[in-house]
Amino acid sequence: MKNPYLPMPVTIADVTVENDARDIKTFRLTFDREEDLATFDYLPGQFAELSLFGRGESPIGIASSPTEKGHLLFSVKRMGVMTSELHASPTGTKMGVRGPLGHPFPWERLEGKNILIVSGGFAFTTLRSAITYLLDPANRSRFGTITAVYGVREPGELLYKPALQQWEASKDIAFTTTIDRPKEGWNGRVGLVPVVVKEIGPDAENAIALVCGPPIMIKFTIPVLVELGFAKEDIVLSLENRMKCGIGKCGRCNVGSQYVCLHGPVFTWAQLEKLPAEY
Amino acid sequence: MVLEARSLAAFVESVAKAAKLFVPEADPAGGTIFAEATSATAIAPTVPNTRLSVKSVFFPQREVLLSYKESAIEAVPGVDGNLVVFGARPCDARAMTWMDEVFGGGGREDPYFVERRRAAVIVAMGCDEPCASCFCTSVGGSPYGTEGADVLASRMGAGAADLLLEPVTEKGASFLAKHAGQLKPAAADAPSARQAREKAAASRMKVLDFSGVKPKMDAGFESPAWDAITRSCLGCGACTYVCPTCHCFDITDESRGDRGVRVRTWDACQYSLFTLHASGHNPRSHKRARMRQRLMHKYSYAPETAKAVFCSGCGRCVRSCPVNLDIREMLAALEDLA
Numbered sequence: 001m002k003n004p005y006l007p008m009p010v011t012i013a014d015v016t017v018e019n020d021a022r023d024i025k026t027f028r029l030t031f032d033r034e035e036d037l038a039t040f041d042y043l044p045g046q047f048a049e050l051s052l053f054g055r056g057e058s059p060i061g062i063a064s065s066p067t068e069k070g071h072l073l074f075s076v077k078r079m080g081v082m083t084s085e086l087h088a089s090p091t092g093t094k095m096g097v098r099g100p101l102g103h104p105f106p107w108e109r110l111e112g113k114n115i116l117i118v119s120g121g122f123a124f125t126t127l128r129s130a131i132t133y134l135l136d137p138a139n140r141s142r143f144g145t146i147t148a149v150y151g152v153r154e155p156g157e158l159l160y161k162p163a164l165q166q167w168e169a170s171k172d173i174a175f176t177t178t179i180d181r182p183k184e185g186w187n188g189r190v191g192l193v194p195v196v197v198k199e200i201g202p203d204a205e206n207a208i209a210l211v212c213g214p215p216i217m218i219k220f221t222i223p224v225l226v227e228l229g230f231a232k233e234d235i236v237l238s239l240e241n242r243m244k245c246g247i248g249k250c251g252r253c254n255v256g257s258q259y260v261c262l263h264g265p266v267f268t269w270a271q272l273e274k275l276p277a278e279y
Numbered sequence: 280m281v282l283e284a285r286s287l288a289a290f291v292e293s294v295a296k297a298a299k300l301f302v303p304e305a306d307p308a309g310g311t312i313f314a315e316a317t318s319a320t321a322i323a324p325t326v327p328n329t330r331l332s333v334k335s336v337f338f339p340q341r342e343v344l345l346s347y348k349e350s351a352i353e354a355v356p357g358v359d360g361n362l363v364v365f366g367a368r369p370c371d372a373r374a375m376t377w378m379d380e381v382f383g384g385g386g387r388e389d390p391y392f393v394e395r396r397r398a399a400v401i402v403a404m405g406c407d408e409p410c411a412s413c414f415c416t417s418v419g420g421s422p423y424g425t426e427g428a429d430v431l432a433s434r435m436g437a438g439a440a441d442l443l444l445e446p447v448t449e450k451g452a453s454f455l456a457k458h459a460g461q462l463k464p465a466a467a468d469a470p471s472a473r474q475a476r477e478k479a480a481a482s483r484m485k486v487l488d489f490s491g492v493k494p495k496m497d498a499g500f501e502s503p504a505w506d507a508i509t510r511s512c513l514g515c516g517a518c519t520y521v522c523p524t525c526h527c528f529d530i531t532d533e534s535r536g537d538r539g540v541r542v543r544t545w546d547a548c549q550y551s552l553f554t555l556h557a558s559g560h561n562p563r564s565h566k567r568a569r570m571r572q573r574l575m576h577k578y579s580y581a582p583e584t585a586k587a588v589f590c591s592g593c594g595r596c597v598r599s600c601p602v603n604l605d606i607r608e609m610l611a612a613l614e615d616l617a
Binding site: 002003004005006007009052053054055056057079080083093094095096240241242244245247248249250251252253254255256257259262276278279 | 352355
């Protein structure tokens with residue numbers, strides 16, 4: 001019987017400071033054992049438990065795409081005991097990963113569809129995974145148009161800046177970066193994410209929307225998408241809740257009868273609308 | 280088969296030689312709990328039921344998942360040998376079948392729980408003295424129920440010390456065959472006499488109807504009734520610790536120098552820290568929401584995900600509550616929702 005509580009040994013191969021506040025870092029992890037690299041079979045939208053013995057575990061969305069071979073990326077905000085220790089850990093540090101956990105975005109349903117990606121703030125991480133996966137030359141032709149809106153409060157909060165520049169220049173994706181309020185030195189778009197989505201007005205015909213962001217962004221984005229004609233089944237969201245086991249046993253991340261770790265973290269708005277708003 | 284009182288010591292010795300034997304033992308904290316047998320004296324029906332349920336045998340209150348040195352795993356504890364639990368009440372044995380769903384289901388088996396369950400024989404003890412707080416017959420159980428049991432043990436008569444042992448599963452039959460040297464064949468009329476005692480015990484409990492409570496809870500998620508029934512709750516979590524179906528746990532690291540253990544411990548949905556996000560946001564920030572979680576997990580969510588009400592009517596939460604909250608009264612109050 002495979003023991004789901006045992007982390008796989010990994011090594012921090014690289015650390016990137018993502019934001020001006022320096023409290024979000026992206027960790028590139030490489031597997032210490034060949035067999036783990038071979039069996040860590042994931043799709044964008046899934047998460048894993050990062051482990052530092054003595055400090056515990058944290059559930060973090062996978063920011064890399066399975067098309068990026070040989071390593072995993074996790075963007076982690078410094079918050080508590082474990083993530084603070086992780087932020088203090090240099091390249092070469094040995095740690096652990098348990099996963100992949102949860103369900104990914106509905107990739108079978110996404111095939112052949114036009115895709116709208118809406119994201120705000122720090123929740124962009126698994127959508128970085130999704131965009132990278134979609135734009136991979138081997139995958140791009142399997143999908144229709146790709147439109148993305150990514151908003152933060154101010155430019156210093158933008159993650160993955162080199163990739164953003166590439167996507168903004170790419171013909172394979174209509175990528176819009178926006179900030180909440182005007183800021184000196186910013187020549188890009190200004191406006192709250194739901195407003196910008198409405199202005200861009202993507203066609204809901206044959207389209208599915210992937211939406212990740214803070215609750216306030218979700219709250220105002222869903223009515224915009226519904227107005228644009230997106231069916232509730234075609235609005236796909238990802239939830240977060242406090243987790244320990246990550247496999248539907250420890251009992252804390254449920255929303256109604258559904259465990260975010262096991263049945264989610266990806267849910268459609270049609271599913272969520274029927275569940276109590278305990279998230 | 281019959282286990283005579285005078286053969287008890289030899290029987291216990293025989294069982295304990297082949298397996299770890301868990302029986303209700305007096306606990307310094309009061310009442311009885313399941314512990315490894317140290318003498319024959321403890322094998323007798325416990326009244327009231329053990330203070331902690333039989334879940335503690337399979338899902339200990341504190342358990343080491345792994346030990347580590349620096350960043351490497353040093354050891355992972357395994358299950359050593361067979362287990363026999365003697366004297367679990369039918370309500371507890373039945374509850375373990377639902378825990379099998381939790382720990383064995385969801386596509387990922389929990390090896391610690393599942394391996395202990397596979398290695399175990401449960402001898403359930405028929406219940407002749409249901410307490411005022413017991414309500415197994417209201418949730419589909421019975422004082423002599425055999426669900427989850429491998430062998431059903433019952434007293435041969437009021438006050439009798441001899442026990443009738445009847446196999447329920449193949450595992451139970453081979454257990455009895457293995458220890459047949461300490462057992463006597465039962466008289467032909469023993470099962471019918473047992474049925475009469477079962478009926479008498481069941482008749483001592485009032486049967487309540489909770490079938491309407493799920494739709495009422497689902498529709499009344501925001502009802503002020505939750506406030507009303509939770510007002511006196513202290514949030515101590517005692518109800519969850521004594522419950523045979525509460526399975527929530529925490530995982531923490533305990534280090535000393537560069538070595539340590541990753542342990543899991545019982546946790547409870549009644550604590551605000553249980554669901555507190557790192558951001559400070561808490562989806563269940565009020566005790567109303569936490570009590571709703573406890574009752575709805577058992578009576579609404581589990582019927583959806585595991586096709587069973589996760590409550591065996593053992594009554595421990597009723598007996599343990601320091602402010603006398605009674606789950607039967609809370610459910611009744613919710614059923615009365617307009």
